[in-house]
Amino acid sequence: xxxxxxxxxxxxMLEANPNSKVKDLLPSIIEMCSTKVRNDTLxxxxxxxxxxxxxxxxxxxxxxxxxxxxxxxxxxxxxxxxCKEGVRAxxxxxxxxxxxxxxxxxxxxxxxxxxxxxxELAKIEAERTxxx
Numbered sequence: 001x002x003x004x005x006x007x008x009x010x011x012x013m014l015e016a017n018p019n020s021k022v023k024d025l026l027p028s029i030i031e032m033c034s035t036k037v038r039n040d041t042l043x044x045x046x047x048x049x050x051x052x053x054x055x056x057x058x059x060x061x062x063x064x065x066x067x068x069x070x071x072x073x074x075x076x077x078x079x080x081x082x083c084k085e086g087v088r089a090x091x092x093x094x095x096x097x098x099x100x101x102x103x104x105x106x107x108x109x110x111x112x113x114x115x116x117x118x119x120e121l122a123k124i125e126a127e128r129t130x131x132x
Contacts, residue, residue, distance in 0.1 A: 009032050013025070042054075050064060051063060064079070
């Protein structure tokens with residue numbers, strides 16, 4: 001059975017503590033399930049000018065003087081949360097995954113696919129969500 005990535009840490013902890021009571025494990029489980037919010041995705045200089053943005057795609061701080069960001073209404077900075085390069089890469093991965101799933105569906109429908117369908121779908125999803 002495949003465990004969803006979001007739940008793997010919880011399952012591993014439960015497997016490591018088979019004789020523990022729920023009341024003893026619950027605080028740890030709640031901690032694992034809590035949203036890890038990044039309160040500060042913007043950095044400013046001493047004059048209050050925006051200098052860096054934490055790029056959602058690359059998961060790192062990027063200087064806005066070195067990396068291009070598109071504009072986005074409704075954000076505190078007025079800029080997107082992903083740099084333009086990240087947006088292009090993210091969009092490309094989404095399209096590739098959609099195309100791969102469609103090709104897989106065609107292969108299954110015409111009988112040319114002989115592998116494990118769930119395994120193939122997992123590979124497509126892993127590639128879609130990787131940042132490389």
